[in-house]
Amino acid sequence: METWGPGGGVDEITLWRQLARLMEQVNAAAGRRLARNHGISMNELLLLLSLSERRDGTLRISELVKTLGSNQPSVSRMVARLEEAEWVVRRSAVDDRRGVDAQVTEAGREVARAAEQTLRKALAEALDAAAVNDATASLVARLRYAPAMPVD
Numbered sequence: 001m002e003t004w005g006p007g008g009g010v011d012e013i014t015l016w017r018q019l020a021r022l023m024e025q026v027n028a029a030a031g032r033r034l035a036r037n038h039g040i041s042m043n044e045l046l047l048l049l050s051l052s053e054r055r056d057g058t059l060r061i062s063e064l065v066k067t068l069g070s071n072q073p074s075v076s077r078m079v080a081r082l083e084e085a086e087w088v089v090r091r092s093a094v095d096d097r098r099g100v101d102a103q104v105t106e107a108g109r110e111v112a113r114a115a116e117q118t119l120r121k122a123l124a125e126a127l128d129a130a131a132v133n134d135a136t137a138s139l140v141a142r143l144r145y146a147p148a149m150p151v152d
Contacts, residue, residue: 018139022130029129030122038115039085043068044078045119048087048112051104058103060093087111 031042040048050067051057059067065075079102082088087108093099104112127144130136 015139018136022136022139025130025136026123026126029126030119033118033122034115037118038111040111040115041078042119043070043074044082045112045115047075047078047082047102048104048108049116051088051102052109052112056103057105057109058101061090061100061102064102082108 027042034040034042034045038045046068047064050064051059061072061075061079064070064079065072068075079088079090082102083090087105088102089105091101091103093101127140131140131144
């Protein structure tokens with residue numbers, strides 16, 4: 001079996017296993033720090049950031065489902081928790097009363113800004129640690145030094 005590396009061929013299963021291990025390590029480290037420092041999960045932060053990126057801070061719940069790659073019940077529970085924390089408000093969609101919009105509050109924007117900085121630092125530290133681990137080093141190098149593809 002060949003492994004990925006300079007001058008070597010790509011074994012997709014080895015690469016996939018490295019990626020899975022890297023994601024697990026990075027998500028666990030970042031998730032712990034977000035929970036400890038801000039009382040927020042990774043997915044809740046991604047939801048707040050998705051809303052904060054919009055000029056009016058609003059997205060339909062169904063759009064959040066697509067954006068987060070999650071399911072309707074999970075996103076609805078997240079929105080409810082964030083609403084309880086007063087970081088999001090829910091309301092009927094203006095253009096379709098059957099739809100529900102979520103809008104980030106100013107307090108939610110503040111939490112998202114602070115938590116995003118924590119996430120950036122946690123990700124950098126986790127990737128630094130993974131860069132010296134034989135099981136993930138080549139993947140980290142590829143991710144850090146290859147041109148990034150835009151996210152839709």
